[in-house]
């Protein structure tokens with residue numbers, strides 16, 4: 001196993017029970033994700049993109065196979081251990097931002113830091129840095145209800161990176177945004193990938209969004225079909 | 238340890254999100270408040286009633302009535318028997334001789350201010366020694382009745398609850414006329430629900446000859462009731478039973494302890510209703526916050542913090558209601574004067590008594606409502622799947 005690999009999925013299976021029926025989403029899924037990748041996962045609705053993201057994010061358990069992260073298996077960890085693992089390694093970015101409506105931008109960004117042993121002053125500094133990074137330093141005290149979709153997603157990105165995780169998992173991060181705002185968000189993700197070395201896995205159904213990634217995988221009927229060349233992914237400036 | 242930071246953040250968020258569920262939250266606060274107020278009202282009433290009777294009875298006063306008569310009203314004691322009881326062992330004296338008070342107890346009618354209906358008032362015939370046996374006896378208006386005249390003094394409780402007993406008023410019971418010449422206090426106890434007049438005058442007006450109905454006697458420090466009982470047993474002309482005055486009133490009050498029981502039953506039933514509403518509020522709160530809970534868990538917040546957050550929300554709402562209820566009960570009922578049928582079918586006037594101990598009982602009830610209505614929804618909160626965070630609708 002190469003040290004370059006952040007994720008390795010070996011013969012992963014995922015089945016859901018619906019009453020008496022069992023739906024099989026993945027039967028024998030294999031993949032590796034390298035450190036520093038910006039991977040876009042595309043595929044038709046219902047093809048299992050969110051399910052895969054849940055498995056990678058330690059939000060759901062596979063029915064079979066192994067998921068190895070940074071050399072250690074995460075399948076089979078207890079719920080409590082998975083929560084700690086998520087807190088240490090993953091930043092989530094959701095389609096609908098999922099900010100806490102009763103907290104201002106800074107308080108939202110601070111949430112992951114409450115799981116660390118940082119002092120309140122250290123947390124404050126980190127929050128300021130993260131908000132600066134997404135260009136919202138002047139909106140720290142604004143409530144979510146006072147911000148636009150693009151601003152909300154930028155707060156969400158600040159929240160995802162504030163604890164400096166290795167990996168960002170994004171589920172349709174631009175699905176609720178107009179083209180121009182979407183491009184701003186995607187460029188921000190690119191920046192995080194290139195300048196800060198974040199590994200990013202992004203689920204999207206938007207080819208224009210996928211073009212910002214370094215790789216794209218197409219998921220269909222529980223399998224990856226055809227892998228695009230990284231060169232073709234680069235956005236022509 | 239970040240559990241504290243996590244939990245306090247979740248608690249803060251839950252409390253801040255209460256306005257989103259304003260009406261349901263207020264309903265829960267109100268339900269808790271009403272239940273606590275009702276409980277406290279009943280307990281304060283029972284407490285006040287108990288205090289009124291208990292503070293009347295003294296441990297060092299022997300109380301004699303005819304064996305088997307249970308209450309003063311249906312007892313009788315002949316003058317010769319009073320003289321014999323005076324010689325019983327252990328009876329204290331002062332400069333006027335033995336501290337023994339033979340008394341009469343008859344019933345007259347009065348009109349209640351609150352309802353305008355008639356109710357019974359005890360008219361007690363009493364002599365000078367009888368006043369000495371009441372610790373807190375005090376004339377607060379006017380003067381004492383003059384022995385041998387148709388003057389009477391009225392207890393403060395009677396004055397409060399009944400019409401026409403003001404100082405200087407003339408009152409009629411049957412064919413007898415009396416003049417109110419004074420108002421007395423006995424420190425809030427049951428004697429204030431009575432009218433007092435000269436025993437000899439009542440004997441005449443009510444054709445009692447020279448007989449009385451009860452005898453009170455101050456005991457010496459080393460007196461023993463057994464010695465007095467033995468004295469009565471060995472004296473064939475006596476047919477009295479003896480107990481302490483405290484004991485007599487305690488037994489009289491027992492019949493009315495139903496008030497506290499009734500209050501607890503009523504508030505238990507109401508608490509069940511309040512619980513149903515509170516549970517509903519809390520379940521709504523959890524499903525309302527499902528996406529937020531799932532998001533926090535995706536970030537790495539523990540199940541326990543979700544549990545604690547929901548629990549705290551329920552406790553805060555119920556406790557807030559409990560405090561409001563206790564405050565309302567205190568403002569509305571503390572010191573409120575009421576009267577009810579006491580022993581011997583007469584009205585006992587008493588005040589609601591709200592003590593810190595009672596208020597604590599109300600607060601515990603509120604916490605109980607909060608705990609139960611928070612526990613199951615909080616449990617539900619811990620089982621919100623993290624995947625919910627990825628759904629479009631929370």
Ligand SMILES: Nc1ncnc2c1ncn2[C@@H]1O[C@H](COP(=O)(O)OP(=O)(O)O)[C@@H](O)[C@H]1O
Nearest residue numbers: 016017018025044045046047048049050051052
């Ligand atoms: N918890 C679940 N229980 C049962 N079926 C599920 C569950 N989650 C997803 N599925 C099913 O798995 C399939 C893939 O879902 P999903 O991963 O959400 O697809 P995508 O995100 O690509 O649209 C769908 O057919 C969906 O109905």
Ligand SMILES: [Mg+2]
Nearest residue numbers: 046049050051
């Ligand atoms: Mg999906």
